[in-house]
Amino acid sequence: MNLIEELRWRGMLHDFMPGTEEQLASGMTTGYIGFDPTAHSLHIGNLATIMLLVHLQRAGHKPIALVGGATGMIGDPSFKASERSMLSEETLQFNQAGIQKQLEKFLDFDCGANSAEVVNNYDWMKDFSFLGFLREVGKHLTVNYMIKKDAVQKRLNVSEEGEGRAEGISFTEFSYQLLQGYDFYHLYKHKNVLLQMGASDQWGNITTGTELIRRIDGGKAFALVGKLVTKSDGTKFGKSEGGNVWLDPNLTSPYQFYQFWLNLADDEAKKLIKVYTLLPQEEIEGLISQHDEAPHLRTLQKALAKEVTTRVHSAEDYMAAVEASEILFGKGDINALKKLSEDLLLTVFEGVPLVSVSRSDFESAATVPDLLADATQQQVFESKGEAKRMIQNGGVNINRQKVSLFDAGNGFELLHNKYLVVQKGKKNYYLLAVTE
């Protein structure tokens, strides 16, 4: 199966330029995708794009991941309603290092001719003078061309519905597409890159690149964009209650990461298992029909969670997440908790907020609200009233036992003479540690 067919059945293909398929068929083609260092970690939205590179490589082509050290300094205006705030150079450098490391996890850098590469556009942009850039690059495209891009229209026009007015676009952000276009040209020139991929919102920026290659060099380069992953209700995908789902285990713990996939709605799991795993078509179809027969078993979510957690983190992290989930959502009661060694307890509750309470505060807290609001310095509950209300609603568990009276004293048994497992609602856990 060639790349296009592969992406098509997976539902990942949005559009590509005429001739792309022929180019890919003609032999090993080098393609790249850029990632701007807007944060020090990539999130699962980026991961969908990374999968494009993975598929490119699996189809026998050569993938290049570009870290946008230069473009990140500018900010991509595509389809954004407002001007973005600029990141400081220290932040950018920190972010670049972070995402470069992550990118390296997903591609094969040692498989002969089509080994992956990572490049940073800062390396070739840093020495460009402003005048040089205007003369060598800017001259080749008209503002008329650049302004026509859908991606910038949002910032130029007052919408007809009157639902807001254009905020305007700075010259800086307007220039973004030129930078990205030049990247493509540079890679075309120096690394024989003929294809740029990306999410569908990058179409405009990518075609600026192919246009630049055509005008400067008379060359022919290609574009292929993937579908933007959205939730079935059309809202942004990749956000959980806690915000973005990051690939960095310090931002989103492997347990939380695993839980995110496990909790997907059925329809989403069906869609996403094709995007985020490399399982072959027959296997996925099998899983889907298996799932439909007994949806409550959530075969799909489990398979998806396993694949992605293992790929992004590790097999060990996956196992630990499964184990933690069983303890937290299984029948585990206080006895199950008591059986855990201190190490295992901490492992299970890794990623769960750890709340320290001094021994004296712990002992002087007369009631549960005192303990969970005051003694924890509002880390579990904002106020005693809130704690009380939730207890009255039956929403508080300590050591997996429901707290039924809000004025009950705190005669709880500390695990390992130190810990208390506090549950606020079903899914919000806190590990209370009594410190001396």
Place this chain on the structure above:
RNA sequence: GGGGAGAUUCCAGAGUGGCCAAAUGGGACGGACUGUAACUCCGUUAGAGUAAUCUUUCGAAGGUUCGAAUCCUUCUCUCCCCA
């Protein structure tokens, strides 16, 4: 420059002197149900208190009144229409 409208608790939006911590809807959170789901239903949604009740809150600051989100004054900001 001229004329008009408005600013309310997370959001939208009622409330025009006491019955207002403030209707209603949304969101969020909790509970029941369930598949750690969806749907549905129920509850909570300023702080303190077991409670009675008290404290802070309706753009800001003053004032009138026994009593103000509601009346008056000034200020700040927003929106609309006409030039």
